[in-house]
Amino acid sequence: GENVEQHPSTLSVQEGDSAVIKCTYSDSASNYFPWYKQELGKGPQLIIDIRSNVGEKKDQRIAVTLNKTAKHFSLHITETQPEDSAVYFCAAMETSYDKVIFGPGTSLSVIP
Amino acid sequence: EPEVTQTPSHQVTQMGQEVILRCVPISNHLYFYWYRQILGQKVEFLVSFYNNEISEKSEIFDDQFSVERPDGSNFTLKIRSTKLEDSAMYFCASGRDDGYTFGSGTRLTVV
Numbered sequence: 250g251e252n253v254e255q256h257p258s259t260l261s262v263q264e265g266d267s268a269v270i271k272c273t274y275s276d277s278a279s280n281y282f283p284w285y286k287q288e289l290g291k292g293p294q295l296i297i298d299i300r301s302n303v304g305e306k307k308d309q310r311i312a313v314t315l316n317k318t319a320k321h322f323s324l325h326i327t328e329t330q331p332e333d334s335a336v337y338f339c340a341a342m343e344t345s346y347d348k349v350i351f352g353p354g355t356s357l358s359v360i361p
Numbered sequence: 362e363p364e365v366t367q368t369p370s371h372q373v374t375q376m377g378q379e380v381i382l383r384c385v386p387i388s389n390h391l392y393f394y395w396y397r398q399i400l401g402q403k404v405e406f407l408v409s410f411y412n413n414e415i416s417e418k419s420e421i422f423d424d425q426f427s428v429e430r431p432d433g434s435n436f437t438l439k440i441r442s443t444k445l446e447d448s449a450m451y452f453c454a455s456g457r458d459d460g461y462t463f464g465s466g467t468r469l470t471v472v
Binding site for chain 1: 365391392394396402403404405406409417419452454456457458459460461462463464465466
């Protein structure tokens with residue numbers, strides 16, 4: 250089955266700096282790669298996703314890149330703000346309604 | 362924006378007791394899921410439900426677990442005889458073919 254690895258496990262950045270989280274996956278059948286943000290006491294919230302026919306996608310300060318050949322994908326957050334502090338999970342799935350295979354998470358702290 | 366609603370937000374139960382966790386999915390969604398997250402660990406898939414039947418379940422989802430969609434709106438997870446290791450956050454999710462939405466979770470504490 251699918252296995253998703255994620256690095257780093259914790260990340261601290263100064264407000265205004267960029268943050269990058271990297272993931273790898275094992276199953277070449279995976280075609281949908283969502284990223285979730287989880288704030289304390291809440292459920293995972295989808296912040297951006299990318300499908301295998303696209304190499305990059307951007308939404309304001311958030312961008313994702315996908316290298317399907319290498320089975321790598323990354324989340325980039327620019328101009329970080331304190332409210333970006335949360336746990337971020339990458340995931341890989343065959344379809345957008347398949348079970349979500351989460352990575353282990355990255356705890357991001359943005360220091361004011 | 363439509364939400365997935367879960368009740369209760371926190372449930373404390375005695376070991377060996379039955380618990381039912383409730384979820385109201387988004388109304389036009391077709392796929393329904395339960396996940397759990399043990400404190401400090403990643404979110405794990407339990408079960409998916411489509412067309413009024415289980416479509417997939419994980420090895421965690423043993424005979425102690427069951428799901429129902431009794432009235433076309435609610436989606437429930439039942440744990441028949443709770444164990445200490447069932448203590449976790451349980452998340453319901455619902456979706457269509459363009460991704461899905463998670464609820465805020467029920468924190469289950471088994472004592």
